[in-house]
Amino acid sequence: MIELRVNGQSHNVSADPDTPLLYVLRDELQLNAAKFGCGLGQCGSCTVLVDGAPTLSCVTPIMLLEGRQITTVEGLGTREEPGPMQRAFIEEQSAQCGYCIPGMMMRAQALLQRNPRATDAEIRAYLEPNLCRCGTHMRILRAVKRAASMMTGPDASPTTRTPVPASTEVGTSEIDSDAQRDRRHSEKRERPER
Amino acid sequence: MNILSRRAVLRGTGALVLSFSLTPAAWTQGAGAKLPGSLGKNPSLDAWIRIDADGKITAFTGKAELGQGIRTALTQVVAEELEVPFEQVSLVTADTSRTVDEGYTAGSHSVQDSGTALRNAAAQVREILIAEAARRLKALPGQLHADTGAVIGPNSARVTYAELVSSNLLHAEAQPTSKLKDPTFFKVIDKPIQRVDIPGKVTGGAAYVQDIRLPGMLHARVVRPPSAGAKLASLDVSNIEKMTGVVKVIRDGNFLAVVAYREFQAIQAMRALSRVARWSESASLPSHLPAFLLGLPSQDFVILDQHAAAAQPALKTLEATYTRPYLSHGSVGPSCAVAHLTEGVMTIWTHTQGVYPDRRAISEMLGMSPDKVHCIHVEGSGCYGHNGADDAAADAALIASSMPDQPIRVQWMREQEHGWEPHGPAMVAKARASLDSAGHIVDWDYGVWSNTHTMRPGPAGSLLAAQHMEKAFPVPEPEPIPQPEGGGDRNALPLYVLPNAKVTHHFLRQMPVRVSALRSLGAHMNVFAIESFMDELAVAGGLDPVVFRLAHLEDSRARDVVTAAADEFHWSARATPAGGHGYGFGFARYKNLAAYCAVVMQVHVDRDTGRIRVLRVAAAVDTGQVINPDGVRNQIEGGILQSLSWAMFEGVTFDSTRITSIDWSTYPILRFGSVPESLTVRIIDRPGTPFLGCGEAAQGPATAALANAVANATGKRIRDLPLNAARIKAL
Numbered sequence: 001m002i003e004l005r006v007n008g009q010s011h012n013v014s015a016d017p018d019t020p021l022l023y024v025l026r027d028e029l030q031l032n033a034a035k036f037g038c039g040l041g042q043c044g045s046c047t048v049l050v051d052g053a054p055t056l057s058c059v060t061p062i063m064l065l066e067g068r069q070i071t072t073v074e075g076l077g078t079r080e081e082p083g084p085m086q087r088a089f090i091e092e093q094s095a096q097c098g099y100c101i102p103g104m105m106m107r108a109q110a111l112l113q114r115n116p117r118a119t120d121a122e123i124r125a126y127l128e129p130n131l132c133r134c135g136t137h138m139r140i141l142r143a144v145k146r147a148a149s150m151m152t153g154p155d156a157s158p159t160t161r162t163p164v165p166a167s168t169e170v171g172t173s174e175i176d177s178d179a180q181r182d183r184r185h186s187e188k189r190e191r192p193e194r
Numbered sequence: 195m196n197i198l199s200r201r202a203v204l205r206g207t208g209a210l211v212l213s214f215s216l217t218p219a220a221w222t223q224g225a226g227a228k229l230p231g232s233l234g235k236n237p238s239l240d241a242w243i244r245i246d247a248d249g250k251i252t253a254f255t256g257k258a259e260l261g262q263g264i265r266t267a268l269t270q271v272v273a274e275e276l277e278v279p280f281e282q283v284s285l286v287t288a289d290t291s292r293t294v295d296e297g298y299t300a301g302s303h304s305v306q307d308s309g310t311a312l313r314n315a316a317a318q319v320r321e322i323l324i325a326e327a328a329r330r331l332k333a334l335p336g337q338l339h340a341d342t343g344a345v346i347g348p349n350s351a352r353v354t355y356a357e358l359v360s361s362n363l364l365h366a367e368a369q370p371t372s373k374l375k376d377p378t379f380f381k382v383i384d385k386p387i388q389r390v391d392i393p394g395k396v397t398g399g400a401a402y403v404q405d406i407r408l409p410g411m412l413h414a415r416v417v418r419p420p421s422a423g424a425k426l427a428s429l430d431v432s433n434i435e436k437m438t439g440v441v442k443v444i445r446d447g448n449f450l451a452v453v454a455y456r457e458f459q460a461i462q463a464m465r466a467l468s469r470v471a472r473w474s475e476s477a478s479l480p481s482h483l484p485a486f487l488l489g490l491p492s493q494d495f496v497i498l499d500q501h502a503a504a505a506q507p508a509l510k511t512l513e514a515t516y517t518r519p520y521l522s523h524g525s526v527g528p529s530c531a532v533a534h535l536t537e538g539v540m541t542i543w544t545h546t547q548g549v550y551p552d553r554r555a556i557s558e559m560l561g562m563s564p565d566k567v568h569c570i571h572v573e574g575s576g577c578y579g580h581n582g583a584d585d586a587a588a589d590a591a592l593i594a595s596s597m598p599d600q601p602i603r604v605q606w607m608r609e610q611e612h613g614w615e616p617h618g619p620a621m622v623a624k625a626r627a628s629l630d631s632a633g634h635i636v637d638w639d640y641g642v643w644s645n646t647h648t649m650r651p652g653p654a655g656s657l658l659a660a661q662h663m664e665k666a667f668p669v670p671e672p673e674p675i676p677q678p679e680g681g682g683d684r685n686a687l688p689l690y691v692l693p694n695a696k697v698t699h700h701f702l703r704q705m706p707v708r709v710s711a712l713r714s715l716g717a718h719m720n721v722f723a724i725e726s727f728m729d730e731l732a733v734a735g736g737l738d739p740v741v742f743r744l745a746h747l748e749d750s751r752a753r754d755v756v757t758a759a760a761d762e763f764h765w766s767a768r769a770t771p772a773g774g775h776g777y778g779f780g781f782a783r784y785k786n787l788a789a790y791c792a793v794v795m796q797v798h799v800d801r802d803t804g805r806i807r808v809l810r811v812a813a814a815v816d817t818g819q820v821i822n823p824d825g826v827r828n829q830i831e832g833g834i835l836q837s838l839s840w841a842m843f844e845g846v847t848f849d850s851t852r853i854t855s856i857d858w859s860t861y862p863i864l865r866f867g868s869v870p871e872s873l874t875v876r877i878i879d880r881p882g883t884p885f886l887g888c889g890e891a892a893q894g895p896a897t898a899a900l901a902n903a904v905a906n907a908t909g910k911r912i913r914d915l916p917l918n919a920a921r922i923k924a925l
Binding site: 015016019020023026027030031032033035036037038039040042043045072073074076077078079082086089090093094095096097098099100101102105124125127128129130131132133134135136137138139141 | 260261262263388389391392393394395396397398399400401402404405407413438456457458461524525526527528573574575576578605607608824828829831832833834835836838839857858859863864865866867869870873
């Protein structure tokens with residue numbers, strides 16, 4: 001048994017220790033967001049965060065992940081209470097088939113947690129490993145910019161906070177606290193991407 | 195009459211829908227009474243729209259959501275004509291037990307065919323409801339109108355649809371004409387309503403066939419031969435069967451698969467099985483591709499041959515040959531399917547583009563009666579044509595047929611999708627034309643060499659599993675898709691006004707590489723070739739490429755799109771090409787009968803590195819009556835970017851025996867670093883005109899605009915796709 005911490009919850013997992021995280025997320029924990037795209041670490045569809053760093057779950061065996069904080073798209077918010085990254089993708093209608101999108105979101109999330117003021121060029125460069133086949137790139141870039149402005153905008157800053165609808169505020173503040181926590185983790189324990 | 199069992203319906207979707215007629219033969223149409231869109235495929239209104247006693251509205255389409263947004267667009271159409279809020283309509287998509295057989299979801303036909311059918315059906319249902327309300331209120335129908343799910347009569351009398359529907363009210367035959375709403379009063383159509391599927395997809399909802407988890411479901415992986423035509427020479431499965439988690443190893447002729455409890459166990463067993471399988475292969479793949487294609491025996495169709503006396507004699511004659519390699523659909527998610535044989539019924543959840551054709555093919559493969567095979571469309575990763583979807587469905591069904599009562603999930607691996615999907619055909623086009631002294635085209639001769647662009651099921655033999663099993667089914671004979679839509683010759687007829695023109699489709703029957711439909715079929719190649727050649731002619735005549743095109747265009751909507759794209763780009767204010775910068779234009783009306791699209795581009799070409807940077811893109815599109823402007827924009831943006839990927843990076847590679855482009859490192863595609871800096875789309879709305887569809891309109895024009903921009907930037911023309919770094923550096 002390996003204990004995995006996914007989206008803040010602990011799970012005892014019976015899969016073989018060399019099983020890539022992706023199959024455990026999808027099949028054992030029944031989390032849909034991370035996708036099988038290549039199994040080779042070439043496309044980014046399976047991207048999740050491990051201690052805040054973007055990680056290709058299709059080539060990362062679970063034996064390496066005990067005690068680490070794993071975050072998937074499900075950890076960014078829910079359909080009812082979407083987080084800033086999710087809201088941004090909905091508002092910009094940044095999907096066609098949408099299969100690559102969760103991986104895009106997690107990679108962008110990793111960037112914005114470290115650098116919420118990332119420039120257009122930095123966003124493009126950072127998303128380079130992730131493939132989209134529908135050609136939704138322009139919208140993905142717009143969504144990441146929008147997410148960044150949500151994360152750095154007035155409703156995210158305690159000093160300049162302006163009144164926002166209650167439902168929005170709940171979602172935002174929850175995610176912000178997640179993001180801050182993840183940022184602390186990633187500062188403490190930066191690891192190379194796989 | 196096919197009455198669904200409650201059980202079968204529940205098995206399919208978890209929701210109960212009452213029975214309705216699925217038998218078009220029960221209806222006979224009067225002579226000449228052509229029904230709009232796909233309505234003729236089943237003229238019973240309740241095959242398309244149902245209103246339950248509790249007011250719940252369900253619409254049914256035989257088309258499938260492929261990520262192109264039709265779930266949202268078709269719902270908009272129904273809500274508009276029924277006068278109900280968008281949110282109140284739920285849409286059931288392609289399912290052999292529930293929806294009309296609308297063939298394939300392909301060819302940019304969904305909105306044109308199903309959207310038109312649903313719009314007319316909804317309008318006719320609304321009028322039936324108004325008539326029923328008039329009867330009950332003892333009023334004249336003209337005194338009543340529909341509003342927000344109810345019919346409103348004199349003195350504000352209000353009867354809801356739920357109150358009006360009785361068991362058979364909508365079991366009525368559709369009529370050829372409908373009282374369609376005046377576009378001036380549209381509240382839902384032509385509005386950028388947000389896609390209904392996106393919230394689920396960005397929050398981890400179960401959205402794809404890959405996300406289906408049935409109780410007791412087992413994971414299967416197929417071991418494909420290393421090359422097409424390879425035969426299994428020897429196999430010892432004893433060690434595989436002993437592997438942890440392995441439930442079964444399946445061998446049926448050259449069809450090999452493993453079934454395991456867990457997914458990664460299936461993958462490990464697949465790898466082990468692959469290692470012990472010995473195959474005999476033969477070298478059957480061609481080298482020197484364009485020459486090889488031109489050397490194949492061809493069946494020639496002259497699709498245009500017109501002669502008129504030219505006003506002026508020919509002054510200059512140009513000739514050019516253009517080529518395209520085989521292209522991969524390259525779905526980001528490899529194909530997947532779930533199949534379950536229970537109580538003699540095979541249920542298959544599949545991301546196929548055609549549930550009914552798939553049912554025919556799979557039932558033939560399994561020797562089952564088609565009514566015992568139930569295909570349900572569930573979204574997969576975007577397919578862009580005939581990818582591995584149907585084959586994965588057949589794989590799952592063949593495995594499940596030997597393991598009754600155990601749901602089987604088959605997931606293809608990356609190398610299987612790249613190696614075994616039917617590729618978009620390689621093509622060659624040759625063009626020759628002459629200009630007079632005024633720069634007008636006086637003669638035109640164009641030929642295109644191509645395989646078929648559809649090997650879809652149909653017959654069982656189009657499925658890999660059926661080709662590989664012991665009782666193998668033969669690959670069906672390829673057939674060309676006739677004009678006016680065309681296959682390899684799609685868009686081979688220029689829309690330009692040409693006094694003398696001959697166009698020949700050289701149909702190649704021999705298929706060294708497995709091929710089938712890729713988004714836009716031959717239109718991509720033909721538009722690339724024709725629009726490149728138009729640019730070459732414009733340059734030869736010393737004319738501006740846009741002016742030159744307009745001088746040969748009479749169709750006013752074509753002229754409007756060309757002018758709008760040029761305007762959107764500020765074409766006439768562009769700088770003189772210098773310092774590696776260049777500008778290019780491309781235009782086509784898809785199939786010469788669907789959407790008009792023009793794409794304009796500014797690129798920077800670095801001849802030392804071979805890198806093309808696409809700086810600025812502007813497009814204009816006329817897709818008739820727009821249903822969802824943001825949906826149109828999304829399709830055009832996506833079409834342009836995908837086409838840029840094809841044009842800059844892509845080509846299937848192979849040695850004499852095997853496909854060698856089997857992943858993203860051997861088949862590179864566009865990444866963020868090559869995405870344009872800006873891209874704008876101008877939509878020319880044509881309220882009240884027929885829907886034209888837009889899913890494939892940009893593929894040809896975008897590749898053409900790129901090629902023309904690169905030629906403009908470098909002064910040299912590349913006529914072979916892709917315009918990759920090696921070809922740029924060799925200029």
